[in-house]
Amino acid sequence: RRPDGTELSREKSPTIPNATASISGSYSVTVNYLGCEVTAEVAVDVIPPPQPTVGDPAPQICAGASVQLSALGGTGYKWFPETGLSEPNIANPIASPAVTTLYTVQVTRGTCYREAQVNVIVNKVPTADAGPDKKILRGYDVKLNGKVSGDGIRYFWTPNTDIDDENSLTPRVSPKEDTDYILHAESTLGCVTALDTVFVKVYNGLIVPNAFSPNGDNINDVWNITAIDALDVPVVKVMNRYGTLIFESTGYEKPWDGKYRNEDVPVGVYYYIIDLKNGMKPVTGSLTLIR
Numbered sequence: 472r473r474p475d476g477t478e479l480s481r482e483k484s485p486t487i488p489n490a491t492a493s494i495s496g497s498y499s500v501t502v503n504y505l506g507c508e509v510t511a512e513v514a515v516d517v518i519p520p521p522q523p524t525v526g527d528p529a530p531q532i533c534a535g536a537s538v539q540l541s542a543l544g545g546t547g548y549k550w551f552p553e554t555g556l557s558e559p560n561i562a563n564p565i566a567s568p569a570v571t572t573l574y575t576v577q578v579t580r581g582t583c584y585r586e587a588q589v590n591v592i593v594n595k596v597p598t599a600d601a602g603p604d605k606k607i608l609r610g611y612d613v614k615l616n617g618k619v620s621g622d623g624i625r626y627f628w629t630p631n632t633d634i635d636d637e638n639s640l641t642p643r644v645s646p647k648e649d650t651d652y653i654l655h656a657e658s659t660l661g662c663v664t665a666l667d668t669v670f671v672k673v674y675n676g677l678i679v680p681n682a683f684s685p686n687g688d689n690i691n692d693v694w695n696i697t698a699i700d701a702l703d704v705p706v707v708k709v710m711n712r713y714g715t716l717i718f719e720s721t722g723y724e725k726p727w728d729g730k731y732r733n734e735d736v737p738v739g740v741y742y743y744i745i746d747l748k749n750g751m752k753p754v755t756g757s758l759t760l761i762r
Contacts, residue, residue, distance in 0.1 A: 472499050490517045521545035523578035523587040531592040533662035537567040540589050545578035555591075566591050597621035597656035601669035605644075606701040609675050611749075612645035613701065615652060617669075623660040629653050649673050674698040677745065682759040685729030693726035694758065699745070700724075706746040709758075712739070729760055738762055 473479050474496025479487070487494060495517045501510045526541035540556075541563045542548055553559045555568035566574065566589075574589045602616035617640040619626045631637040633646045644652060649672055656665040678697035685692050699705055700723065709718035709727060717731040729736055738760050745754040 472501075474498065487515075492517050492519065518581045518583065520583045521578040521580040521585045523576065523585045525576065525587050525589050528588070529590045529592060531594055531660065533594050533658070533660070534569065534596050537565050538591060540564055540566050540574065540576075540591075542576045542578055542587060545580045545584075547579035549577045549579075550574055551577075568593055594622040594658070594660045594662055595620065596662045597624045597658050597665040599626070599654045599656035599665040599667040601652065601654040601667040604670040604672065606672045606674060606698050607645070608677070608698060608701050609647065609673055610645075611701070612643045613671065614641055614643050615654075615669055615671075616641060617654045617667075619654070619656040619665075621656060621658065621662070621665070623662075624656050624658055626654065626656045629655065644671060646671055646673055672698075674701065677747075677754055679743070679745070679754060679756060680758065681756065682761060683729070684761045685735070686762040693728050695726050696723060696745070702747055702749075704748060706748070708744045708746075710742050710744075711736070712742070717741070735762075736760065 473494075479485055479498065495515055497512050497514050499510055499512045501508055522544040524543045530538045532538045540550070543562065548560065548562045550556055550559045550564055552572070552574070555566055555572060556574075557565035566572075568591055571593045572591050574591060575586055576589070577584050577586050598620045600618040602618070605613045605615065607613045615628070617626070617628070619640065626638070626640065628634060628637045628642060630650070630652070633650070634642050634644045634652070636642045644650070649670070651668050651670055654667050654669070658664065674697070677699060680694060680696070683691045683694045696707070699707075704722055707718070707720045707723050707727075708716060710716055717736060718727045720727070740757050740759050742757050743755065747753060
């Protein structure tokens with residue numbers, strides 16, 4: 472029987488559908504066996520289900536930062552996954568995930584529970600790489616090779632002088648003197664700004680040594696030509712006194728080491744021609760090889 476004395480059911484194990492707080496109370500059951508009756512009571516307490524709510528359902532943080540989560544509407548709380556949480560069994564843990572993570576909170580009241588979710592969005596902080604240092608001849612230009620990464624970033628170069636596009640990752644610059652160009656990778660999401668610098672060395676012209684000594688003492692063992700890497704594809708040729716070509720290189724990534732067909736050439740005077748391309752007058756002269 473119900474708390475008001477009305478009959479609920481004659482079943483052994485009745486079910487009360489659509490339970491609400493109004494059915495709470497003391498229920499009695501009467502068992503009749505061979506003319507004997509026994510009555511027992513059971514207290515039924517219908518509690519309201521939890522009503523979970525969360526603070527910000529989609530907070531954004533920068534990589535390496537933290538945010539406090541918050542949930543309401545119950546008497547117990549459990550968050551999962553536990554990765555990146557200061558404490559999974561409280562209403563307001565601190566979350567420090569390394570990547571964007573969807574957290575679910577199980578809000579309980581008594582034996583009832585409901586769930587809510589918070590998606591913590593982790594924005595990658597900016598990085599900037601201005602590329603390798605450059606060398607140019609005065610009056611010419613060179614392309615910078617910048618790289619950036621991160622979420623929600625804008626980038627630009629400073630100073631904005633002698634540069635064709637300060638908002639390009641690969642601008643061409645033509646400074647008249649040695650210059651540090653700084654690549655800025657700036658977050659539009661409130662994260663830190665990354666900076667990196669490339670140094671552009673400006674030469675008045677090539678500096679071509681008139682001697683070198685490939686004797687294995689690690690001093691002047693190769694014929695280094697300063698600023699030749701400021702040119703795109705120079706062609707370097709070296710001849711002996713008889714006019715025989717003993718060295719040729721398009722570009723000059725590997726300087727001449729005084730060998731011809733893997734054999735040391737004799738000491739003496741040699742002659743060179745450096746074709747600078749781009750309509751520039753070739754550079755010629757002699758050099759002495761000593762050991």
